[in-house]
Amino acid sequence: MIKFENITKIYELRSGQNPVVALQDVSFEVKEKEFVSIVGKSGVGKTTLFKLLLVQERPTQGKIFFMNQDVHQIRAKDLFNLRRRIGVVFQNYELFNKKTSYENIAYPMETIGANKDQIKRDVNEILQLVGLTDRAFNFPEELSEGEKQRVAIARALIHRPDVIVADEPTGNLDPANTYGIIKLLYKINEFGTTVILSTHDKGVVNNLEKRVITFEDGKIIRDEERGKFIL
Amino acid sequence: MEIFNSISKIIFQGYMGFRRQGSFNIASIFILSLVIFLFTFLFVFYGMAQSLSLNLQERIDISVYFDSDSSEKQVLEAKSELSKFAEVKSVEYVSAEEALNKFTEKYQNNSIIMSSLEEIGGNPLLASLNIQAFEAGQYASISNFLISGSFEDIIYKINYSEKKPVIERFFSLISGVNKAGIIFGIVLILVAISIAFNQIRLAIRNSRKEIKIMRLVGATNFMIRGPFFVQGVLIGIFAVLLTLLIFVPVSYFLSPRLEMALSGFEIFGHFADNFFFIFSSQIAIGVGISTFSSLIAVHKYLKI
Structure with a gap:
């Protein structure tokens, strides 16, 4: 489904400092319906990996394939098609501050021209799934951190993407909310959506008993089917 | 059908965005009103200079x-x-x-x-x-x-x-008035450009995060630009209305009081006689600057 092929990403610094190697010859594949955790300390290149997949940045070397298509060959104006198939969840939620939970979740559906009834039905369904029916008309500033992340997950899920990419989704959450979010991602995966989770939280990964890819200094040092977070 | 659906959603999103971005929109409306007010004043000033010149020439x-x-x-x-x-x-x-x-x-x-x-x-x-x-x-x-x-x-x-x-x-008075008009016009254009530039900077800062999210959740460029365009139009229209709200009563009040000093030139009468031209120009300036600055800001972040 997703294939990273010899990916290297080097950031050239303007101030004459040495370039930063974020990823070095990284190759791995994610199959459909898989739950993959990408682990490693902060700054090992986990976020860079996602940015490259979403074509927010270009690799210095290598190729990334999504459904056999080289994502960096897609023209800028057609990228929305790729992004509609990948649901993204961020550590800092990235919600529209001026939209309610309902509107935040409905937005991806509006972009694909769904009608009002369809949007209402699907958003209410997903609000139920993430347990936020009673927070539908609250703005992000009126929600707790855990609720914000649930809205972000709901928004990532609403247009039924093939894959959910979650970049440190529990980074700002307390243990109770962390557990809730991971349980939710687990449930989503059980429904058949591929999940790629990046985290530096040992507890989260060790309880999942799913595939774990461990990064260190921009390289993969371990890739295990039922892995643990060992560093 | 789908395109009408999208357009109606764009208009609705633009309207909601306009309603919810309170302080930013109020600042934009005031800034634009200032430009439109300056333009309106320049137009009336030019009419006044023409009238005075004709009046003196008659004598x-x-x-x-x-x-x-x-x-x-x-x-x-x-x-x-x-x-x-x-x-x-x-x-x-x-x-x-x-x-x-x-x-x-x-x-x-x-x-x-x-x-x-x-x-x-x-x-x-x-x-x-x-x-x-x-x-x-x-x-x-x-x-x-x-x-x-x-x-x-x-x-x-x-x-x-x-x-x-x-x-x-x-003769020297007329040429002086003309020169003053040209200098005033140039100053006005510079002020308008700097205000528009500032507006662009504000718009960029204000919309950077929003555009990034829109892109990442799969919105097309059309769906991203649309609401900003609608917001720009609304800001422009409100700026024109605010200008009129100030200019009409002020000119109505001052007109009879200044008529003698201006050799019979009626500010309000001149404004009313040229209302269609003034109003269209105000809309063109207000909506033009506002939508242009919004679209420039959006364009910059469409590359994300």
Whole structure:
């Protein structure tokens, strides 16, 4: 489904400092319906990996394939098609501050021209799934951190993407909310959506008993089917 | 059907965005109102300068007095020649008799002047032509034509030299007003550009995060630009309405009070007579700057 092929990403610094190697010859594949955790300390290149997949940045070397298509060959104006198939969840939620939970979740559906009834039905369904029916008309500033992340997950899920990419989704959450979010991602995966989770939280990964890819200094040092977070 | 669905969603999102971005929109509306107000003021100022210039021009003329032995036929011939002159707006013939009648009418209550006139006996006044040019700068060439032409022998006097200082002062006043208008216009354009630039910077800062999220959740460029465009249009329209809300009552209130000082120029009347032009220009400026700055800001972040 997703294939990273010899990916290297080097950031050239303007101030004459040495370039930063974020990823070095990284190759791995994610199959459909898989739950993959990408682990490693902060700054090992986990976020860079996602940015490259979403074509927010270009690799210095290598190729990334999504459904056999080289994502960096897609023209800028057609990228929305790729992004509609990948649901993204961020550590800092990235919600529209001026939209309610309902509107935040409905937005991806509006972009694909769904009608009002369809949007209402699907958003209410997903609000139920993430347990936020009673927070539908609250703005992000009126929600707790855990609720914000649930809205972000709901928004990532609403247009039924093939894959959910979650970049440190529990980074700002307390243990109770962390557990809730991971349980939710687990449930989503059980429904058949591929999940790629990046985290530096040992507890989260060790309880999942799913595939774990461990990064260190921009390289993969371990890739295990039922892995643990060992560093 | 899908396109109408998308357009209606864009309009709705634009409207909601406008409603919810309170302080930013209020600041934008005030800034744009200032530009529109300056434009409106410049337009009225230009109208006022034109009116004053015309008014003063109406009052300026030169008179050519003919020798007492010149015949009416000769004077009328001179009038006909002058009428052919492109610079001449009007020529009025005043016979010696008419001049005397006007004079006596004017001074009938002044016994000294009237008795002096009786003492002189007959008609001491001369036939004349009162000439009006289109522009103040044209009187010199009209005067030169008369002096150097075939009528030189029958001309007693041209009062151009007496009126020359007044005409020149007027001419310099008009050119001064024009120069001031140009400088004011340039300053206004600079102010408008810097305000628009500032607006662009604000719009960029304000929409950076939002555009990034829109892109990442799969919105097309059309879906991203649309709401910002609608917001820009709404900001422009509200800025025009705010300007009108201030300008209309202020000009209505000041108009009668300044009418005397402005030689009969009515600010409010001028504004009302040109309302369609002013309103369309205000909309073009307000909506133009606002949507342009929003779209520039969006464009920058569409590359994310």
